[in-house]
Amino acid sequence: MDALTGKVIVITGASSGIGRALALELASQKPRLVLAARTHPRLEEVAKLCRSRGAEALVVPTDVTSAAACQSLIEAAVQEYGGIDVLVNNAGAAMWARFDELPDASRLEELMQLNYLGSVYPTHPALAHLKRSGGLIVAIASISGLISPPLLSGYAASKHAVIGFFESLRIELKASDVGVTIVAPDFVQSEILERATGADGKALGDSPLDQSALLSAEKCARKIVRGIERRKRLVLTSERSAWARWGQLLAPKLVDRIAAKIVGFRG
Numbered sequence: 001m002d003a004l005t006g007k008v009i010v011i012t013g014a015s016s017g018i019g020r021a022l023a024l025e026l027a028s029q030k031p032r033l034v035l036a037a038r039t040h041p042r043l044e045e046v047a048k049l050c051r052s053r054g055a056e057a058l059v060v061p062t063d064v065t066s067a068a069a070c071q072s073l074i075e076a077a078v079q080e081y082g083g084i085d086v087l088v089n090n091a092g093a094a095m096w097a098r099f100d101e102l103p104d105a106s107r108l109e110e111l112m113q114l115n116y117l118g119s120v121y122p123t124h125p126a127l128a129h130l131k132r133s134g135g136l137i138v139a140i141a142s143i144s145g146l147i148s149p150p151l152l153s154g155y156a157a158s159k160h161a162v163i164g165f166f167e168s169l170r171i172e173l174k175a176s177d178v179g180v181t182i183v184a185p186d187f188v189q190s191e192i193l194e195r196a197t198g199a200d201g202k203a204l205g206d207s208p209l210d211q212s213a214l215l216s217a218e219k220c221a222r223k224i225v226r227g228i229e230r231r232k233r234l235v236l237t238s239e240r241s242a243w244a245r246w247g248q249l250l251a252p253k254l255v256d257r258i259a260a261k262i263v264g265f266r267g
Contacts, residue, residue, distance in 0.1 A: 002029035003229045008081040008133075010034040010073070012064050012122060013091030015042035017190030018140060018224075021217035022088065025225050027053035034077040034084075036062040036122075037091065056081075064091045064118035074125040084129040086228060089119035089162075090140040094155045094196035096208055101199040108154040115158035120165060127178070134177040136231055138224070139166040143186045143241045147248055147255055150265040151208075155196075159184075170233075179231040183224055186238035187262075189214045208264070 009026060013019040015037035023033055027050040035043050035050075040061045047057035058080050062073045077084055092115045095107060119139055130137065144152050145159030163182055170180035187193075193207040220237050227235035236242050247255040260266075 004029040004031045004086075004225075007031045007085040008034065008077060008083055009086040009088065010036065010077050010084055010122070010126070011088040011090055012036045012062065012073075012118070013140075014046055015039045017192055018185065018188060018217050018220055019088075019090040020046050021221035022090070022224055023050055023055075023057075024053065025218070025221040027051075027055035027057075030054040030056075032056040032058075032081045034058045034060060034073070034080070036060050036064070036073050038063055064121055065113045067117075067121045067124075070121035071125045073122060074129070078129055083133050084126055085133045085135045086138060087122060087126045087130065087135070088138040088140065089122060090138075091115075091118050092140070092158075092192065094152065094192050095198075096151050096155075096193070096196045096204060097199035098151060099153045103199070107197075107201065108157065111154045111158045112161065115155070116161040116165070119162055123169070127173075130178045131173075131176045136179040136181060136228060137166065137169070138181045138183060138228060139163070140183045140185070140224075141166075143184050143236075143238075143244060146184055146241065147244045147259050149259040149263045151263050181227050181232055181235060183227060183235040184237075184241055185215070185220050186236075186241050187214045188220050188237075189216050 009031050011019050011023055014023050014035035023046055033050055033055050035047055037043050043059045047059050050057040060073050060076045063069045139162055141162045142159040144156040145163040148156040166180050166182050189211045195203050198204055215237055223237050244255055
């Protein structure tokens with residue numbers, strides 16, 4: 001029997017990108033999945049594929065920027081399956097723009113609401129159930145939460161907040177046997193870059209990076225599943241991510257130059 005067979009796993013942002021790939025990767029272990037996102041039809045498509053691979057799947061359309069909606073998500077999971085073993089906070093969005101080109105700074109508030117509070121809101125009502133199961137919280141952050149590439153200031157800030165919050169929460173939960181796994185993916189082939197908004201607030205439409213050079217969502221999902229199975233403290237998806245983590249301390253100016261090069265920023 002696989003490690004996650006029969007486990008109740010809640011995944012936010014499950015309709016596309018890493019969330020979708022993660023649900024499909026987990027499905028072969030026959031868990032009981034609770035899939036959350038704003039887009040109901042796309043969630044149903046993912047649920048159908050998961051069921052075909054042996055998983056149970058409950059679809060709960062959810063806007064994670066609403067604390068009440070997240071409360072309802074957790075209640076639906078517990079009502080259907082009796083508890084929660086793993087909560088994956090994955091929902092998020094990006095903005096690709098220079099800060100000084102934004103018409104106002106309120107755009108960063110939107111990113112914090114989705115990327116940061118969108119992870120906090122589901123976690124709070126899930127804690128009591130995770131304590132009973134000795135479960136695991138998985139926070140999908142980003143390499144941008146470890147370093148801060150130009151053009152991604154708002155996104156990076158929100159992911160730094162995610163990492164800071166869950167690092168602190170891990171210590172608070174030590175006596176409860178609830179684990180915390182933080183995932184900091186390098187850039188991944190997904191719709192998040194195409195959907196990223198520019199300075200004008202409109203979706204870019206095309207990825208600003210060469211998608212073929214990026215890690216696939218499926219490979220990223222496999223790395224995350226291994227991290228979940230081992231209840232790892234931190235999951236990095238590339239050697240570059242691992243180097244950048246230490247490079248910030250040892251050679252910060254070099255990391256700045258590399259970060260700028262990665263996103264094609266020339267000043």
